[in-house]
Amino acid sequence: MTDIHAIAARLDEAAVHARATPQLKEQISVAEAYEVQRLSMDRRYARGERRIGIKMGLTSRAKMAQMGVEEVIWGRLTDAMLIDDGASIRHGLYVHPRVEPEIAFLIERPLGPSVTPMAALAAVGGVAAALEIIDSRYENFKFSLTDVIADNSSSSAFVVGPWADPAIDIANLGMVVRIDGEVRMISSSAAILGHPLRSLVSAAHAAAAAGEPLQPGDVVLAGGATAAEALAPGQHVRLEVERLGSVDFRVEA
Numbered sequence: 001m002t003d004i005h006a007i008a009a010r011l012d013e014a015a016v017h018a019r020a021t022p023q024l025k026e027q028i029s030v031a032e033a034y035e036v037q038r039l040s041m042d043r044r045y046a047r048g049e050r051r052i053g054i055k056m057g058l059t060s061r062a063k064m065a066q067m068g069v070e071e072v073i074w075g076r077l078t079d080a081m082l083i084d085d086g087a088s089i090r091h092g093l094y095v096h097p098r099v100e101p102e103i104a105f106l107i108e109r110p111l112g113p114s115v116t117p118m119a120a121l122a123a124v125g126g127v128a129a130a131l132e133i134i135d136s137r138y139e140n141f142k143f144s145l146t147d148v149i150a151d152n153s154s155s156s157a158f159v160v161g162p163w164a165d166p167a168i169d170i171a172n173l174g175m176v177v178r179i180d181g182e183v184r185m186i187s188s189s190a191a192i193l194g195h196p197l198r199s200l201v202s203a204a205h206a207a208a209a210a211g212e213p214l215q216p217g218d219v220v221l222a223g224g225a226t227a228a229e230a231l232a233p234g235q236h237v238r239l240e241v242e243r244l245g246s247v248d249f250r251v252e253a
Ligand code: OOG
Pocket: 055, 056, 057, 058, 059, 060, 063, 067, 100, 132, 134, 135, 136, 148, 153, 154, 155, 222, 223, 224
């Protein structure tokens, strides 16, 4: 019998000690992988972390192609993962961190499991440029669909820019990432499932189905609009999203 508690403990330890772990040998279902994720999050909550939202993953073609997984996934975000806009992260706290440009939503009204994009938008209090720092706990950043789900969809940290008016049309906004001033990634918010609101609809569904529906104050990350880039100590990363504004952070050793 597969010991999903043992898998959750192994993945949590890998994250805590920033040490890569082999991919899962166990054949588990997608439902079991989400159960592992929940159990690993329980370990974080027991250490005092608080869930503050969820992140969607593999919502763009570029991300699916980069990771070789063709399924939209989700994970939980905690207060310990939230980095202040303009602050620094410590490279040594991660296994092999990467960064990707995203759009964030701030939830203002509860969201049930089946909402239309328009109903989802009506529950949003703000939208912002965001940078997600992902860090797979698996060796060489290689994983299967169930591996990555069990690993909380590589969640490790995120930075959110100033909240902008949700009335701004986010269908097709230019997104540019500069690393040390040099343009390194260019995309559009349309790369995220054709429209970032589709990702929010998926998030509402996933969260409610897991028994933890989106609540006022929750943050939702819609997913990377481009393939992710590896981070190195000393870098300064800045995302500018047309009409929404910008967000940045630094990488220390
Ligand atoms: C999985 C997490 C994907 C996104 O925005 O697509 C993700 C990974 O690529 O490690 O966060």
